[in-house]
Amino acid sequence: xxxxxxxxxxxxxxxxxxxxxxxxxxxxxxxxxxxxxxxxxxxxxxxxxxxxxxxxxxxxxxxxxxxxxxxxxxxxxxxxxxxxxxxxxxxxxxxxxxxxxxxxxxxxxxxxxxxxxxxxxxxxxxxxxxxxxxxxxxxxxxxxxxxxxxxxxxxxxxxxxxxxxxxxxxxxxxxxxxxxxxxxxxxxxxxxxxxxxxxxxxxxxxxxxxxxxxxxxxxxxxxxxxxxxxxxxxxxxxxxxxxxxxxxxxxxxxxxxxxxxxxxxxxxxxxxxxxxxxxxxxxxxxxxxxxxxxxxxxxxxxxxxxxxxxxxxxxxxxxxxxxxxxxxxxxxxxxxxxxxxxxxxxxxxxxxxxxxxxxxxxxxxxxxxxxxxxxxxxxxxxxxxxxxxxxxxxxxxxxxxxxxxxxxxxxxxxxxxxxxxxxxxxxxxxxxxxxxxxxxxxxxxxxxxxxxxxxxxxxxxxxxxxxxxxxxxxxxxxxxxxxxxxxxxxxxxxxx
Amino acid sequence: xxxxxxxxxxxxxxxxxxxxxxxxxxxxxxxxxxxxxxxxxxxxxxxxxxxxxxxxxxxxxxxxxxxxxxxxxxxxxxxxxxxxxxxxxxxxxxxxxxxxxxxxxxxxxxxxxxxxxxxxxxxxxxxxxxxxxxxxxxxxxxxxxxxxxxxxxxxxxxxxxxxxxxxxxxxxxxxxxxxxxxxxxxxxxxxxxxxxxxxxxxxxxxxxxxxxxxxxxxxxxxxxxxxxxxxxxxxxxxxxxxxxxxxxxxxxxxxxxxxxxxxxxxxxxxxxxxxxxxxxxxxxxxxxxxxxxxxxxxxxxxxxxxxxxxxxxxxxxx
Numbered sequence: 001x002x003x004x005x006x007x008x009x010x011x012x013x014x015x016x017x018x019x020x021x022x023x024x025x026x027x028x029x030x031x032x033x034x035x036x037x038x039x040x041x042x043x044x045x046x047x048x049x050x051x052x053x054x055x056x057x058x059x060x061x062x063x064x065x066x067x068x069x070x071x072x073x074x075x076x077x078x079x080x081x082x083x084x085x086x087x088x089x090x091x092x093x094x095x096x097x098x099x100x101x102x103x104x105x106x107x108x109x110x111x112x113x114x115x116x117x118x119x120x121x122x123x124x125x126x127x128x129x130x131x132x133x134x135x136x137x138x139x140x141x142x143x144x145x146x147x148x149x150x151x152x153x154x155x156x157x158x159x160x161x162x163x164x165x166x167x168x169x170x171x172x173x174x175x176x177x178x179x180x181x182x183x184x185x186x187x188x189x190x191x192x193x194x195x196x197x198x199x200x201x202x203x204x205x206x207x208x209x210x211x212x213x214x215x216x217x218x219x220x221x222x223x224x225x226x227x228x229x230x231x232x233x234x235x236x237x238x239x240x241x242x243x244x245x246x247x248x249x250x251x252x253x254x255x256x257x258x259x260x261x262x263x264x265x266x267x268x269x270x271x272x273x274x275x276x277x278x279x280x281x282x283x284x285x286x287x288x289x290x291x292x293x294x295x296x297x298x299x300x301x302x303x304x305x306x307x308x309x310x311x312x313x314x315x316x317x318x319x320x321x322x323x324x325x326x327x328x329x330x331x332x333x334x335x336x337x338x339x340x341x342x343x344x345x346x347x348x349x350x351x352x353x354x355x356x357x358x359x360x361x362x363x364x365x366x367x368x369x370x371x372x373x374x375x376x377x378x379x380x381x382x383x384x385x386x387x388x389x390x391x392x393x394x395x396x397x398x399x400x401x402x403x404x405x406x407x408x409x410x411x412x413x414x415x416x417x418x419x420x421x422x423x424x425x426x427x428x429x430x431x432x433x434x435x436x437x438x439x440x441x442x443x444x445x446x447x448x449x450x451x452x453x454x455x456x457x458x459x460x461x462x463x464x465x466x467x468x469x470x471x472x473x474x475x476x477x478x479x480x481x482x483x484x485x486x487x488x489x490x491x492x493x494x495x496x
Numbered sequence: 497x498x499x500x501x502x503x504x505x506x507x508x509x510x511x512x513x514x515x516x517x518x519x520x521x522x523x524x525x526x527x528x529x530x531x532x533x534x535x536x537x538x539x540x541x542x543x544x545x546x547x548x549x550x551x552x553x554x555x556x557x558x559x560x561x562x563x564x565x566x567x568x569x570x571x572x573x574x575x576x577x578x579x580x581x582x583x584x585x586x587x588x589x590x591x592x593x594x595x596x597x598x599x600x601x602x603x604x605x606x607x608x609x610x611x612x613x614x615x616x617x618x619x620x621x622x623x624x625x626x627x628x629x630x631x632x633x634x635x636x637x638x639x640x641x642x643x644x645x646x647x648x649x650x651x652x653x654x655x656x657x658x659x660x661x662x663x664x665x666x667x668x669x670x671x672x673x674x675x676x677x678x679x680x681x682x683x684x685x686x687x688x689x690x691x692x693x694x695x696x697x698x699x700x701x702x703x704x705x706x707x708x709x710x711x712x713x714x715x716x717x718x719x720x721x722x723x724x725x726x727x728x729x730x731x732x733x734x735x736x737x738x739x740x741x742x743x744x745x746x747x748x749x750x751x752x753x754x755x756x757x758x759x760x761x762x763x764x765x766x767x768x769x770x771x772x773x774x775x776x777x778x779x780x781x782x783x784x785x786x787x788x789x790x791x792x793x794x795x796x797x798x799x800x801x802x803x804x805x806x807x808x809x810x811x812x813x814x
Contacts, residue, residue: 048536379527380771381528384528
């Protein structure tokens with residue numbers, strides 16, 4: 001009996017070994033395998049704010065306008081658009097013959113229905129579109145949107161992935177069975193395992209070059225790296241510390257672009273200590289951004305001096321306004337009455353390694369000018385409710401991702417914004433308000449420059465960097481780019 | 497005997513009730529707002545409130561709990577807000593994964609432990625004994641995620657003989673299925689062998705010392721019969737209890753191994769449910785796993801009863 005057990009054991013082992021190794025054979029270059037770490041919050045673009053959803057739905061649904069990686073606005077479902085001279089109305093001419101994945105043609109009525117759904121009760125983005133007071137269907141292929149107040153960047157509101165045009169008859173089931181007009185159709189989603197999309201043969205533009213997209217859930221970074229190296233996946237977003245290993249692999253290459261985001265050390269301006277600009281400047285001077293850049297993101301990031309990310313068209317370099325100067329920082333702190341040092345709490349969100357790491361480097365740097373930062377680590381859910389919503393914190397490290405227009409990104413600093421980093425003294429208010437009524441893009445750019453300089457001088461928060469988004473991908477993949485919003489155009493990707 | 501099983505079932509129901517109450521309470525009291533997690537940082541307070549109402553989170557906790565309990569009697573564990581699916585469906589999808597690696601790793605662990613443990617006992621205080629126990633001590637003291645990583649690098653990356661991520665259901669072929677679960681099961685087994693092996697060795701030593709062993713030897717029975725039929729059989733009671741405990745632990749999901757090998761099992765589902773505050777999902781999972789654990793311990797008790805005539809008689813006499 002003993003021997004039998006051993007025999008069975010080894011038989012199983014032998015079977016296991018002989019069956020391996022050949023499983024990759026069938027996969028021609030028709031399938032692009034992409035690693036992801038978090039499941040989407042459903043696949044209905046009007047019912048979530050989750051980036052994990054838009055990363056996938058960006059290939060299924062489409063919007064009236066699109067943006068290129070270089071921030072150029074382009075027509076998509078709309079062939080063209082026109083804004084009235086007073087800037088209060090935008091009219092789109094839609095493409096004809098665009099089919100939903102259910103076979104029906106997309107018309108102006110669908111656009112209207114989609115936007116009404118987006119403005120509805122259950123939509124997390126509804127308040128962004130509250131300014132649209134009227135939607136008029138002019139013909140099957142013409143539609144206009146009238147606004148209540150002037151929005152100088154009106155066209156950009158029609159690019160975001162949550163403005164996807166959907167067939168209303170399928171609205172109820174979009175969460176698990178998405179139907180759009182995009183270059184890829186939904187095939188399957190097994191939560192926590194994989195999502196499969198197939199190329200849409202009836203696509204009205206040039207069809208996708210790769211027949212199938214397979215999103216594979218691999219939560220562990222090391223496992224992702226191994227999967228890249230064995231060719232189990234073709235594409236994965238990685239962290240700076242993984243680059244060194246992967247760039248030496250002859251089958252892989254690295255691609256990186258600055259994110260549309262800033263990482264910052266937020267200071268709660270409701271706190272008496274931080275109301276004194278000398279304290280804030282002292283903290284800014286104590287932080288060596290070069291150190292954060294090299295240790296936290298391994299060089300994959302660019303330091304910033306104000307709130308706009310480096311790739312923004314309105315970006316103005318303010319890195320030199322307050323430089324690294326710990327000696328001066330100590331003096332400023334003493335002037336402010338803290339010659340014996342200070343004790344402050346720093347809340348860090350556990351799920352974001354980049355903020356955890358930056359927080360620890362900053363705590364160390366602050367200790368050199370006599371500030372003791374006590375680190376308190378919280379879960380993401382708690383960070384959102386305590387820090388972000390209730391403003392119950394002293395310092396925190398956070399990443400804020402941008403939109404396509406600068407005002408939207410900067411309006412947090414309005415004294416009435418109620419934001420966790422709002423600038424309570426109101427110094428930014430007139431500038432921010434001016435930017436919303438200035439129709440001339442050049443003059444608007446000047447206003448944003450002034451805002452950035454003011455932020456850099458007064459440091460309501462300490463700006464750290466624009467981190468890069470880094471990808472490792474199979475060497476024969478071409479056409480993969482990142483975009484200023486949370487989508488990827490996989491239809492342009494191909495195997496060389 | 498029936499009486500005994502009936503008693504156990506009543507006891508199980510009590511345990512289930514208490515566990516569900518504790519989970520519910522803990523989930524309500526830990527910080528973090530479900531609505532905020534769903535709607536993200538852009539949400540307005542009105543939107544948050546509306547969502548809380550639609551999720552039923554604005555009602556008193558005992559009402560929420562009562563509704564859930566009523567559902568449980570209809571075997572309806574409610575809906576997961578995260579996936580928009582029934583909790584029972586989600587569990588049914590994940591169970592084969594977790595069960596596969598639990599069963600397979602227990603198989604590897606018990607076969608290895610029984611073989612080596614008996615060997616160590618028979619060759620007590622020899623080099624073989626020291627080698628076996630030393631090796632297993634090492635195996636059980638090294639963290640499983642690290643062994644997992646090593647296995648991925650060695651078997652997956654260097655030798656390329658095992659896939660390193662994902663799970664292949666048995667419907668898609670037995671060999672690919674076995675391939676996908678072998679490494680994680682093997683790694684889990686390493687962690688379990690140590691304790692099991694020690695138990696086998698100790699109880700084997702104990703039964704080898706019994707008088708009937710000398711009797712059997714004196715009778716001139718073949719060695720294999722002596723060790724397997726007499727010694728091992730009576731030595732199996734303690735190891736079976738240990739196996740039951742270990743199996744119950746594995747069935748509850750193995751978060752680390754499931755993450756390292758990207759397996760969609762119960763462990764990862766629990767992790768997501770906790771992180772995203774999916775109360776219905778977590779509550780359902782906890783109840784289901786508690787139920788499984790109770791079931792396994794019942795099966796173990798019955799198995800022991802069959803192995804050990806003395807317990808059997810005792811119970812029948814109750």
